[in-house]
Amino acid sequence: MSDALTVINQYACFNGTVGFYRHASQVCNCEMRFAVFVPPQAKQASVPVLYYLSGLTCTEENFTTKAGAQRYAAEYGLMLVAPDTSPRGEDVPDAEDAWDFGKGAGFYVDATESPWNQHYHMYSYVVDELPTLIHANFPVQPDRTGIFGHSMGGHGALICGLKHPDRYRSISAFAPISAPSQCQWGQKAFSGYLGTDRAAWQDYDATELIKRGARIERAILIDQGTEDTFLAQQQLLPEVFAAACEQAGQPVTLRMQPGYDHSYYFIATFIGDHIQHHAAALT
Numbered sequence: 001m002s003d004a005l006t007v008i009n010q011y012a013c014f015n016g017t018v019g020f021y022r023h024a025s026q027v028c029n030c031e032m033r034f035a036v037f038v039p040p041q042a043k044q045a046s047v048p049v050l051y052y053l054s055g056l057t058c059t060e061e062n063f064t065t066k067a068g069a070q071r072y073a074a075e076y077g078l079m080l081v082a083p084d085t086s087p088r089g090e091d092v093p094d095a096e097d098a099w100d101f102g103k104g105a106g107f108y109v110d111a112t113e114s115p116w117n118q119h120y121h122m123y124s125y126v127v128d129e130l131p132t133l134i135h136a137n138f139p140v141q142p143d144r145t146g147i148f149g150h151s152m153g154g155h156g157a158l159i160c161g162l163k164h165p166d167r168y169r170s171i172s173a174f175a176p177i178s179a180p181s182q183c184q185w186g187q188k189a190f191s192g193y194l195g196t197d198r199a200a201w202q203d204y205d206a207t208e209l210i211k212r213g214a215r216i217e218r219a220i221l222i223d224q225g226t227e228d229t230f231l232a233q234q235q236l237l238p239e240v241f242a243a244a245c246e247q248a249g250q251p252v253t254l255r256m257q258p259g260y261d262h263s264y265y266f267i268a269t270f271i272g273d274h275i276q277h278h279a280a281a282l283t
């Protein structure tokens, strides 16, 4: 492991290892943290890698401790990488009273508006800086990479994957914010980070990307709970994304899951299906 990375904690897990790491990020201009599950197969050979992007209010810990993904990743021989959701630190500006903007809510965009543009570059962090660091320090097969996520991070996975079909072979999402330009969470984040010119938002809106021709060869898997309060509040709009995909000929599997909400109990229930979806493309 290079000097660029500091190990915070490591734990044995399903014959592999869960590790928490920190490093100085050039892209976010602050210290960043992420978690990695290294499956047992990586002791013999390099393995495919699957990135998970978390939702509003999360850090690298939520998915790692709550989703129960390691059992399945160990079975299929996939490395899991879970970054934090925003830049952090005393120098990083925050929206003090908001949990849907600022720290914990980077929305996986490269901010252009001051003061956010000094640190909030989560898009470039996820698609460029973090993979470079992972490739240099862990036994991965870079040409076998997938991406998934939840809510804000589900949308992050959609845009990263759709904008880079050459880098990501598979995409899936749990309850993604599917058309951010059309919901309150997205409008708040995009106007704050990118400014009020909605033309600038299109580059970071999964539904708009599909309408403009972005494609990935394999079907995108989306699970959505029917009892999700954010679905009822029109924050997620999965049907809008699915309709755009259908019109454009992008294969998508949208599964409405009766009785499930927005929580990690929902994610833990279907995590095995998502890991299997990615394993089919990556292994």
Ligand SMILES: N[C@@H](CCC(=O)N[C@@H](CSC=O)C(=O)NCC(=O)O)C(=O)O
Pocket (backbone or CB within 6 Å): 054, 055, 056, 057, 058, 062, 066, 099, 150, 151, 152, 153, 262, 263, 264
């Ligand atoms: N304000 C509440 C609710 C925040 C919340 O539900 N966050 C979700 C993601 S929402 C969309 O991106 C989440 O993943 N929470 C973390 C968890 O471990 O459940 C709050 O602050 O809790």
